[in-house]
Amino acid sequence: MTTISKSKCGKCGNAFNDDKLYFQKHSGVKFCEECFIKDTKRKIRKNLGKDILKNHITIAVGISGGKDSLVMAYVLNEFFKQIPNSKIIGIMVNEGIEGFRNDGIEKGIKFCEKFGIEYHIATFSEYIGANLDEIVNIAKEKNMTMNPCSFCGVIRRKILNRVAIEKKCDYLAIGHNLDDISQAVMMNYIEGDIKKLAILGKSSNSDKFVKRIKPLSKIPENEVKLFADILKMDYHKAPCPYSCLSYRSEVSDIIDMLEEKHAGTMYSIVAGYERLLEHLEVPGDITLCEKCGEPSALKICKVCSFLKDLGLEKNSKF
Ligand SMILES: [Zn+2]
Ligand SMILES: [Zn+2]
Structure with a gap:
């Protein structure tokens, strides 16, 4: 007979089977499921701050159906449904990738309906007159080189921004987690791209752009996944068939290796970047x-x- 050892949760002090506890390496704290959910929400609340969590605020939330966007929408909805005259609106962008996007959209719709979140679906066809599959084909026929991933990313951002303006939203929330942001920072460092580095962290003041916020920027990817799994969220898992993140995944491997040896590396990459940002001017040209x-x-x-x-x-x- 095997005995499962028990340990105490570092927050509430109750004893749990070890397989029910999450050990957060960088803090050295073991969390039970309930305390983990509570602590993650606390971090997201702190990250948003009082300027955002207040009356008369509407937040557009980009929803892909993946774990990051659903966890973000879930937590924001919990916060905002308690604030009078404030709400979130889910925005899904269907770029029309055969056999991929529909599942994500379906999961996004189910999620919004379950939690009573207003949502809007926009398509590439309605904004640019063709979906991504068609565009890839036209580009092929015309012998034009294109990177479907970066093109798609830019168009998605444009559409999210446009819908957020149409819906009179004060902010547009994007589900980037700590891993995503530390990767973006390191890629720009390695490439020496100071311009991009400055733009990455600063919001445009133009009235053509809804101010972007990243509520999950201090939550590592594994914790976003754990949060979704504890709450048994049904999220979209398949990778995009056009995915071409080879350079990013190399950088990601390096950061993961450092994180494994020196827990907290991702936090310090982003914290150092935020300190640096105070000294970076967005280029005037x-x-x-x-x-x-x-x-x-x-x-x-x-x-x-x-x-x-x-x-x-x-x-x-x-
Ligand atoms: Zn606990
Ligand atoms: Zn343009």
Whole structure:
């Protein structure tokens, strides 16, 4: 007979079977499930701050159906349903990837309906006149080189921003976790891209952009997953078929290795970056694209000129 050893939760002091406790390496604390959920919510609340958690605030929440976006929407909904005249709106973007996106959207809809969250679904077709699969094909036919991932990312951000403006939202919440942000910071360091590094952390003051917030920026990915699993959330797990994150995943492997040996590395990468950010000026030579108003080094941004080359310019709402 095997005996399962028990230990105490470092927060509530109750004893649990070891397999029911989560050991948070960087803090040295063991959490029971209940205390873990409570502590994660506390961190997210602290990260948002009093300027955001108040009356008369509407937050657009980008929902992909994956664990990050559902955990973010769940916690924000819990906070905001207790605040008078404030609410969240879920925004899903269907880029039309055959056999991939529908499952994520379905999970997003089920989630919003379960928790009574208002939601809106926008599509690539309605904003740029074609879905991603069609665009990849047009680009192929025209012998144009394109990276579906980065194109898709930019268009998704544009659509999320546009819907958030239409819905008169004060903020747009994006589900990036601590791993995502430490990877983005390190990639820009390694590439020496100070411009991107400055833009990454600063919000535009233009009225064409809804201020972006990242409520999960201090929560590591494994803890987002644990949160979703403890609450038995039904989230979309499949990776995107266009996924081409090879460089990012190399950087991610390096950070994971450091984190394993020196717990807390990801926190210090992001904390150091935040301190550095206070000294970084957003470069003044950035102009705005004449068509869509996004920051751009050229008169017409890369995406707008790409849409033009694809022959989609007349259908584009940007
Ligand atoms: Zn506990
Ligand atoms: Zn543009």
